[in-house]
Amino acid sequence: MAMSSDRPSEVYFLATCLTDLLYPRVGLAGMELIRRAGVRVIYPKRQSCCGQPAYNSGYRDEALKVARHQLSCFPRNIPVVVPSGSCAGMVSHHWPELFAGKPDEAEAVNMAGRTFELTQFLVDHLDLQLEDLGEPTEIVVHTSCSSRNELGIEERIESLLAQLSNVTVREQARKAECCGFGGTFSIKQPDISGAMVQDKCDALEQTGATRVVSQDCGCLMNIGGALEKQGRTLQPQHIAEFLLERTNVSN
Amino acid sequence: MSATNQSKAFQSRIGEALGNQQAHTNFRSAMNMLMENRLKQFPDQEELLHKRQRADAIRAHALRNLPTLLEKLEQKLVENGIQVHWAENGEEANALIHQLLSQAGARSVVKGKSMVSEEIDLNHYMEERGIKVLESDLGEFILQLAGETPSHIVMPAIHKSKQDIAELIHKHYPEHPYSEDVDTLTQQARQILRDKFCHADAGISGVNFMVAETGTLCLVENEGNGRMSTTVPPIHIAVTGIEKVVESLSDVPPLLELLTKSATGQPITAYFNMITRPRQRGEMDGPQEVHLVLLDNGRSHIRRDEELLDTLRCIRCGSCINHCPVYVQVGGHAYGTVYPGPIGSVLEPMRQGLDKIGALTSACSLCGACGQVCPVQIPLPKLINRLRAEAVTQQVETQGVKGQGSLRKLLEVWTWKGWRLIFGSGLRYRLFKLLATRLRRLTPPKMGGWSRYRTIAKPASRSLDEMAAKAGFDHE
Incomplete structure (x- = not known):
């Protein structure tokens, strides 16, 4: 390593x-x-x-x-x-x-x-090396706006996922667009936020992936909550859990 | 308008916009196209950053030296034979322009696209006084027929479908046969407008850049209507904001490149006009008189604040609007202001006051896309955050934005005070967590607008704090 x-x-x-x-x-x-x-x-x-x-x-x-x-x-x-x-x-x-x-x-x-x-x-900092122990799967990534626009680290999640040989990452339309969470924005402007998350869910689902992975729980709570409300099958998961699940020998 | 009323009015416009699925589809496809076109013009992100930094520096330099540059500009323009007029606000600008038109006995005026003329509501002012102002930009012409305002600063009629346009032209000019063919419609508009250009008593235009060094007014356009409006009629009156000045001619190319590429994804527009003087003795064409009306309308006040000043760097490309995930949902009219989208959400409350239109700042998820694409690096999310803070502040100061504290609501104030009490203490927060996790079954099944679109996430049965200790992680 x-x-x-x-x-x-x-x-x-x-x-x-x-x-x-x-x-x-x-x-x-x-x-x-x-x-x-x-x-x-x-x-x-x-x-x-x-x-x-x-x-x-x-x-x-x-x-x-x-x-x-x-x-x-x-x-x-x-x-x-x-x-x-x-x-x-x-x-x-x-x-x-x-x-x-x-x-x-x-x-x-x-x-x-x-x-x-x-x-x-x-x-x-860790130059983390990963070995994929999981079954073949297709996922889609939603990168949080803060990771993309504020921190400029949007490719880190992609580079970790690229190490997983059995994971195919599908690309959604308007990948860089906000999911509509925005913290208190989703409370203050619920209808705009609702329309945004609807568009995001559509774009994610159209990829045919089974799972949407993100580095932010806020986005996942928003996207996951909307997917669940609409009875869709796409599953939200945080990158930490996804990486650990696929690389842990004890699993 | 009171704080409650402005919020209510804004919410009702949002509701109306979200209910219009056709408009959303139109905006979505138009914005997709504009974003793709822009991206094609900037294949190298590092080079783009370098260009944005340069453009930012040019505009920042001009704003820092604004009084000196404006004096120099006036001096040069006068030397060149262009008459300069200063207007404190919209009313003054309109009165000045009306006076110029009256003196010349003008009854019919053609106008190129100008957001400042929208800002001062020039058309209505002149019409009320018997002067017909015809919009000559195709998009603005369509909106004038429809009696509507622009929904975008660069593409004003972006919300209109070609069927809408076909019906409008046929209704107002029945001598032209109904057609939904875009080329035919453009031809029809061209014929209608050509005739007006030839018979207009005066032409009005905006300005994109004013060069202090040479006294040059630069005008960017695609249809040639700008050139027609500024050269065919005997008088040309340009109206613009005082912030549009730059120091030297060499400042223009870097800004022009970023303007057209960021706005529509064009490497250069079809027309770029540089106006330096009226018709000279022996010349066959050009206006006999050229006037420039320089509008302040709150700009000097914005300039006095070091943070807000950044807003004035704007070159009106509309790129922040094109990339805004809120704008694409609600469109331009929902904002209810001349300038919509991110730039409108900062500029309009600064211009009109937070008490009038501060609610616009709530329609932003702070995703930051606007700040990333702004060609002059205006920190739009930071400014929106600042305005939100001023809107609810308790300490009202003379500096800063008008209408400070006007959106401060008691319920919200107490909510944040309660939040601070819980989250500001390790002990109280841990107690809160204990209650939230143990009583998770009592989580309300509905939470206002949130649960209209999503299920509610319940607290876990144990907090991470408890689980981490159990899993053998060091507590400190």
């Missing part, structure tokens, strides 16, 4: 509140992928939310207070790995704006610089 020069010996895992509460198996799978590669994974138990929902709704004071609590949970100068492009983007891109001019700005900027989305970390 090729070793990256900046391969750390230990990392923090920032679960995100969505994963923690609704999709804990995604978090476990992400942590296991890192642990399996020989890196110690620390789960700070006081951690909660990055502050993004309030920040994107314009409530910056509330966002700052929650972000400040989150910041205090990851004090040591080691990488922070996040199984979500959206929350990783909040910390790495928006915390410096949110904390600008505040007494703890330096700490926030420091954490922003050592925070990575999971697939980004697996590829760039």
Whole structure:
């Protein structure tokens, strides 16, 4: 296995509140992928939310207070790995704006610089090598907008999947288009969001794939919820679970 | 309009737009085509980034030096024989233009496509005073027949089908036989307009770039109607925003390239007009008088804020609109403003005030597609986020956007305060998780608009926090 020069010996895992509460198996799978590669994974138990929902709704004071609590949970100068492009983007891109001019700005900027989305970390820092043990399958990938437009890491998920010899990745129409989640956008503009997720589900289903894989639980909750509501068979799954399932000898 | 009313009106326009399946299909296919065409013009992403950075720098430089450049521009234009007029707002601009037209005894005017003329609602102003202004851009001409406003800043009639257009032309000009053939329709419009150009008393146009160094007005167009409107009638009046100035002639090619490629995917438009002076002694054609009306209309106020200033870099290519996943669902009219889509959602609240049209900022999933394609790198998602913050802020300041705090609602304020109490403390959040996971059966089966389109995700029976400890991961 090729070793990256900046391969750390230990990392923090920032679960995100969505994963923690609704999709804990995604978090476990992400942590296991890192642990399996020989890196110690620390789960700070006081951690909660990055502050993004309030920040994107314009409530910056509330966002700052929650972000400040989150910041205090990851004090040591080691990488922070996040199984979500959206929350990783909040910390790495928006915390410096949110904390600008505040007494703890330096700490926030420091954490922003050592925070990575999971697939980004697996590829760039662990150079993760995968052996596919699963049956042949056809999937479609939905890359979160934050991974694509904010972090610019959309090819990391593709490069991990390319290592799996029995997995065929189908391409959907308008691949780069938002699924319509947008956090509080889906609550504030439910009908536009509903029309967007409908179009996304149609495009995904038209590929004939059996599974839609993404690096963000927010997108999966949106797409998966719509697929289920419409009684469609396409199954949503987070990339961490998908990778672990297909490469774990014990499975 | 009160905060509640503007939101209600916006929601009702959205509802109407989403109910129109035909319009959605039209927008979808048009936007698909525009996105593909643009992509073909930029095969090398690295080169594109370099070009965007350059264009950004040119526009940013011009805005930083705006007062100096505008003075220089005026001086050059006057030297060249072009008369310059300044307008603080739309009313002033219209009054100025009306005065110029009245002095010349103009009754019939042809106009090239100009979003600033939409911004000041020029046509209505003149019509109310007995001056007929005919739109000469094909799309605008169609909309004028239909009595509608543009739904896109570059392709104003993009929401119209060819059947709609065939019916409109036949209804208003029955001497032309009904046809749904696009070439025939274009020919018909051409014949109708040719006659008007020849008999118009004045021509009005917009401007894409104004060059301070040389006093040149640049006009980008595809149909030749811009050239006709600015050269055939005896008077040409150009109207544009003060932000359109650039320093030197060499600033124009990099901007022009990105404008046409980003807008329609054309490497260059069919016409590019550079207007420097009126007809000179001994010349056979061109207008005897050329006027430029420079409109502020809130632009100076926007320029004073270091973050909002970025908005003024816009070169009106419409690429952010073409790539917006919300615009493709609701179309341009749902916004209810002159400028729709992402650029409209930042520019219109800045121009009109958050209390008037701040609700537009809610129609954005912050996907960031607009910011990625903007040829002058306007950070549109960041600006939308900023406007959302100003719309609900408690600290109203004199600087910033008009109507600050006007969308602040008590229920929302308390929701976020409650959220902060739970998520801002490790102890309270863990207690909350314990309750949510143990009482997961009590999760409500419906949650407003969310469950109209999706099932509800219930909390897991155990949180990751508990499961991680069990699976032997280190807690800290």
